[in-house]
Amino acid sequence: MAAEAEATTHDAGAPAPLKTPLHARHVTLGARMVPFAGYDMPVQYPMGILTEHNWTREKAGLFDVSHMGQAFLIGPDHETTAKALEALIPADILNLAPGKQRYSQLLNEEGGILDDLMVTRSADPDEDGALYLVVNAACKEADYAHIEPRLPPNVKLIRAEHRGLIALQGPGAEAALAAIAPDAAEMGFMTSRTMKVAGIKANVSRSGYTGEDGYEISAAATKIGEIWDTLLLDANVKPIGLGARDSLRLEAGLCLYGHDIDTTTSPVEAALNWSIQKRRREEGGFPGAARIQREFAEGTSRIRVGLKPEGRAPAREGTEIATPEGEVIGTVTSGGFGPTLNGPCAMGYVAKAHSAPGTQLNLIVRGKPLPAVVATMPFVPNGYKR
Amino acid sequence: MAETRYTKDHEYIRIEGDTGTVGISDYAQGQLGDVVFVELPAVGKALTKGGEAAVVESVKAASEVYAPISGEVVEVNGELEATPGTVNEDPAGKGWFLKIKIADAAELEGLMNEAEYQNYVKTL
Numbered sequence: 420m421a422a423e424a425e426a427t428t429h430d431a432g433a434p435a436p437l438k439t440p441l442h443a444r445h446v447t448l449g450a451r452m453v454p455f456a457g458y459d460m461p462v463q464y465p466m467g468i469l470t471e472h473n474w475t476r477e478k479a480g481l482f483d484v485s486h487m488g489q490a491f492l493i494g495p496d497h498e499t500t501a502k503a504l505e506a507l508i509p510a511d512i513l514n515l516a517p518g519k520q521r522y523s524q525l526l527n528e529e530g531g532i533l534d535d536l537m538v539t540r541s542a543d544p545d546e547d548g549a550l551y552l553v554v555n556a557a558c559k560e561a562d563y564a565h566i567e568p569r570l571p572p573n574v575k576l577i578r579a580e581h582r583g584l585i586a587l588q589g590p591g592a593e594a595a596l597a598a599i600a601p602d603a604a605e606m607g608f609m610t611s612r613t614m615k616v617a618g619i620k621a622n623v624s625r626s627g628y629t630g631e632d633g634y635e636i637s638a639a640a641t642k643i644g645e646i647w648d649t650l651l652l653d654a655n656v657k658p659i660g661l662g663a664r665d666s667l668r669l670e671a672g673l674c675l676y677g678h679d680i681d682t683t684t685s686p687v688e689a690a691l692n693w694s695i696q697k698r699r700r701e702e703g704g705f706p707g708a709a710r711i712q713r714e715f716a717e718g719t720s721r722i723r724v725g726l727k728p729e730g731r732a733p734a735r736e737g738t739e740i741a742t743p744e745g746e747v748i749g750t751v752t753s754g755g756f757g758p759t760l761n762g763p764c765a766m767g768y769v770a771k772a773h774s775a776p777g778t779q780l781n782l783i784v785r786g787k788p789l790p791a792v793v794a795t796m797p798f799v800p801n802g803y804k805r
Numbered sequence: 806m807a808e809t810r811y812t813k814d815h816e817y818i819r820i821e822g823d824t825g826t827v828g829i830s831d832y833a834q835g836q837l838g839d840v841v842f843v844e845l846p847a848v849g850k851a852l853t854k855g856g857e858a859a860v861v862e863s864v865k866a867a868s869e870v871y872a873p874i875s876g877e878v879v880e881v882n883g884e885l886e887a888t889p890g891t892v893n894e895d896p897a898g899k900g901w902f903l904k905i906k907i908a909d910a911a912e913l914e915g916l917m918n919e920a921e922y923q924n925y926v927k928t929l
Contacts, residue, residue: 420814420833420861420870468864469839662838662865731842731886733862756841756864763842785844785860 439485440583440640441647448658455661456556458486463660471663472758475629476799479591480659480667481650485583488559489637492550492566494574497540500548503574507566509686509705510538511696512550518542520609520624522694524686525554525562530707530714531682532689533565534558535674539611539624551611551622553584553635555676583643588633588667590802591655596623596634599649603634608803617649629664630671630801669764670757672725672796678736679723679752679766687714688768690723721749722774725796726765726782728789733763734782740769741781741788748773751782757798764798765791809897810873810916813925816858817897818873818905820913827858827873828901829892832926837863840892845881845903852876852905854912859902861892870902874912880904 436459445452450461461483463471474480494500501512510523517540525533539551554562567576587596597604600616603623611624621638638646650656665675674680680689685707692715699705700715728734733756740749754765765782773780776795781788809819815833818825834840844860852858852872859870881903885891892900907913917925 420816420829420837420868462865463838467839469841472864666864731889732844733842733867735867756862758841758864 437486439483440643441483441485441585444644444647445483445658450658450660453661456486458556460486461658461660463662464658466657468660468662468666469758471657471659472666474657475589475631475659475663475667476759477590478655478657479587479589479595479633479653480629480663481647481656482586482588482659482664483583483647484586484635485640485643486556487584488552488554488556488562489579489582489584490552490554490563491577491579492552492570492574493577494548494571496548499571500550500574503570504538504550505699505705507569507706508536508538509695509699509708509711511698512538512540514696514698515540517544517547518610518612520611520626524680524691524694525565526686526706526711527682528706529682530685530710532676532680532684532686533682534562535676535680536562537624537626542610542612557677579637581640582637583640584635584637585643585647585650586627586629586633586635587650587656588627588629588631588659590632592631592633593804595650595653595656596636598653599646606634606804608632608805616646619646621646625804628671628673629667630673630797630799630803631667632802632804666755666758669753669755669766670759670797670799671801672766672798674723675753684723684768685711685714685719687711688719688722718771721768721770723752723766723768724774725794725798726751726754726767726780726791727794727798728763728765728782728791730789731762732784732789734765734784734789734791738765738767739783740767740791741783742773743779743781745781745788747783748780759799764794766796769793809919810913811919811922811925812871812873812916814871816870816873818913818916819897819901820907823907824879825874825876825905825907826901827870827903827905828896829861829870830922830926831896832929834893834896834900837861837868837893839864840889843885843889843892843902845883845885846878848878848881850878852878872905873916874905874907874909876905876908878903879906
């Protein structure tokens, strides 16, 4: 037996993997640790990926996402900082209200995606001019190297390397967090506040990447472990690894950077139009605007779609997508088994002519065509708190 | 008593007369995690020692299961289609993959016995 994917051995000669502030806790909890984006991370705990996935959908899952990059953009006022960031991303940040959060993409000059990120405007009037960014672990050094030289002199990028980040996700997240941070219950989806969590000062946002209601909690690296431990005292909260994080976000139809989006894909091809607000579409003024505005007007030749195989066999990343007549018209970029769906699901890019929901296609798995249908995403209804 | 032999790739073959029942070891199922799909060969297919016999998929990844010896597939475990998790629950019993007609008994000699395999797993 031999696994085709999943590197579990550490390259000799590569630098020693980094550890998050919660690393020792993962080991104590019995996690299987794997190298991921330069960090030694828990892929699963003894409960196993399937059970961890279902637990998150039914109760509340606790994730260590401290490997992700947290940073602040600090300028003299909101307008200055927002405009500095708008020169690099296509989202409307100028009109982002205090305490609100938006998903966006860092773009290159060709309109390709360098990384995807969350942007939050501080709710605190005393912090007017501060934006909080969360970027992908694997991209963070390149992102910072890209952002810093492109900022005006009065806007600074401050890396928040002294902070840890955890995500509490699932229908039980609100009750679990409200028990130790009552203000959390009042928060709306994609909003952020500073509050005490188990007595510790933390930035809490009502967001996540599982398709469930939930929160992300950022606190000092020296204190994040106390919040983690306190949340795990709740019988409804269990630690969840990267394996279930991946199956949860796949069912939710959310992109994984480096797989579903990268420098060769534009936000329009990636079906992320919703993340580019009207003012930016009209005014442009972001990298690759000419291409992206043209794509809004004329469409793209290929687009990211959901795919639902008809049988039980998962179609993994790299699987060719073909018409029933055998013409190859795309490639799967993420695919696997959806535990909540209780079946396989995938996403990938197909030629526009074959992208309508309900279109019959074949996925070429181990040389054999498996019937699949273009499906709307998310595959599993989301549970966001609107 | 039926004897079980193992490959370094964690397939087992339980020898019963001139047929062998093939599956994956308890160690292998633990490494894979939750099995969600098993692709089995057609009955009658001729397998070659070390060649692909089946595919087992966990939530995370697909893995090939290799034939421990050469021979023709005489039966497959169709139950795994509906309940692939049986591979995790009872790998040596109800979680078997296929039965093979032993073409050359000498090929079994190169495989590890129970004690040798358990020692091998301890070194991993």
